Amino acid sequence: MTRSYDLVVIGAGSGGVRAARVAANLGASVAIIEDYRVGGTCVIRGCVPKKLYVYASRFADMFEIAGSFGWTVEASFDWATLVANKQREIDRLEKAYTAGLEGSGVEIIRDRGTIAGPNSVRLRDAGETLEAKTILISTGGHPSKPAIPGAELGITSNEAFDLKTLPHSILIEGGGYVAVEFATIFAGLGVKTTLVYRGERILRGFDDDLRTGMEAGMQMRGIQFIYGTTICGLSQAGQDVSVTLSNDVVAPYGAVMFATGRAPNIHGLGLETAGVALTETGAIAVDAYSRTSCPSIYAVGDVTGRIALTPVAIREGQAFAETVFNNTPTAVDHSLVGTAVFGEPEAAAVGLTEHDAACAHKDIDVYLARFRPMINTLSQRSERMVMKLVTLPDGGRVIGCHILGPGAAEIVQMAAIPMAMKADKADFDRAIAMHPTAAEELVTFKAPSCRYRGGIRQ
């Protein structure tokens, strides 16, 4: 007999797990299909292990300044210990996610799911077809490598977490989140790290002060940059990988990592059997309620090519469940999403960059502070923290907050709350500073550092 459900979810990552649990808690019969590990990218090979490795890498900085505070530290690092401890934590989280689903009454099916029609999903290994009133596609994405000779010799973030040993050197291609975060990790753990990027400066789309500050901070930690260049080919050279660059340089590296973006997991998903349409970039096209061109099929998270962040996928999963199973049509507001790059230094932002705000609003004020964070003052370290607020003119609404330095993500997360409430500069100023902190700058800015009027910097 055909098994049938109110909802079949394909992919147990951030978006799928939230949607499945909420729908089940609202009384729906739900099955979730996962062909790898419950938890998805974020838990298994994304945010969580990444942040743990960033923590590991940051000890290098702390040891460097420890002497200024009177400490003598003799440090050594063991990669195998970090990998094993990370693995234990990931296993724990996977169990917690599994228990959470089961506790809500969701049936977990470990198989590969493909769409077989508007209301049916085929299980590859079981050879069974499930019936579903509604199908949710939350299959996420995968790292994409450039199509160059020898690309198979390069790793991606998927493999980087579980390397058998640390390479003596690494070349990372890309200028986005993954490139910056993994350059930070490898450099902090003692690997000679070079970043090659086709553009002019890393972190395109972030505020320029954060981009230059991040670049300087990474250089200070020994990371080398090759700009305006791509990798043209890889070949094996003994234990090393020989890299041919577009500037004709050929050089060996202990490892090569592609951080050249991610592509939606749509291949072989059977979308054509239900007439599910794609966007121009090959993601699943959805409306504001995450509904695809097939009325019984929805999609959330990275596979939809909107904003590829875990909290966004979770919010989309929640909104989908509210819409379909709670009779409460809920659209996710993607307009004010905070984001952080866990490099060293750390960068975080919410709202418009100075440049985008000046283009969009013409008249804006910019409040900028650059200072040595207190932890650096006893050491020789000259690195500066950057704090920027972008507001509408003359104390108007705060429309951008950009921070580089220790705790940037934690601070921006809090600044995002008043910004979501449409707070203006006076609302920020009403808060009495907490001292000594870095974040107190946000409530003590006096005059703007610069103004734009008619889109022109004054």
Ligand SMILES: Cc1cc2nc3c(=O)[nH]c(=O)nc-3n(C[C@H](O)[C@H](O)[C@H](O)COP(=O)(O)OP(=O)(O)OC[C@H]3O[C@@H](n4cnc5c(N)ncnc54)[C@H](O)[C@@H]3O)c2cc1C
């Ligand atoms: C290295 C790295 C670091 C990151 N760090 C952060 C961070 O710090 N903060 C942040 O907000 N975001 C971060 N992200 C992004 C975040 O991980 C994703 O945005 C998020 O996981 C997307 O959730 P999702 O539900 O769309 O898909 P995923 O979490 O990718 O889940 C999709 C699931 O579907 C499964 N699947 C795919 N196809 C099938 C199929 N046919 N049948 C069955 N199962 C299938 C996959 O195995 C996977 O488990 C990071 C990503 C990477 C790669």
Ligand SMILES: NC(=O)c1ccc[n+]([C@@H]2O[C@H](COP(=O)([O-])OP(=O)(O)OC[C@H]3O[C@@H](n4cnc5c(N)ncnc54)[C@H](O)[C@@H]3O)[C@@H](O)[C@H]2O)c1
């Ligand atoms: N801290 C976080 O929240 C976090 C961390 C990691 C990933 N993510 C999410 O995952 C997504 C993917 O991250 P990512 O760093 O892989 O992608 P990205 O889009 O941030 O960066 C990809 C980089 O590769 C370059 N590139 C693309 N194709 C190329 C090619 N053919 N040759 C050379 N360079 C090329 C791009 O110019 C860009 O600099 C991010 O957009 C983000 O949403 C978030």
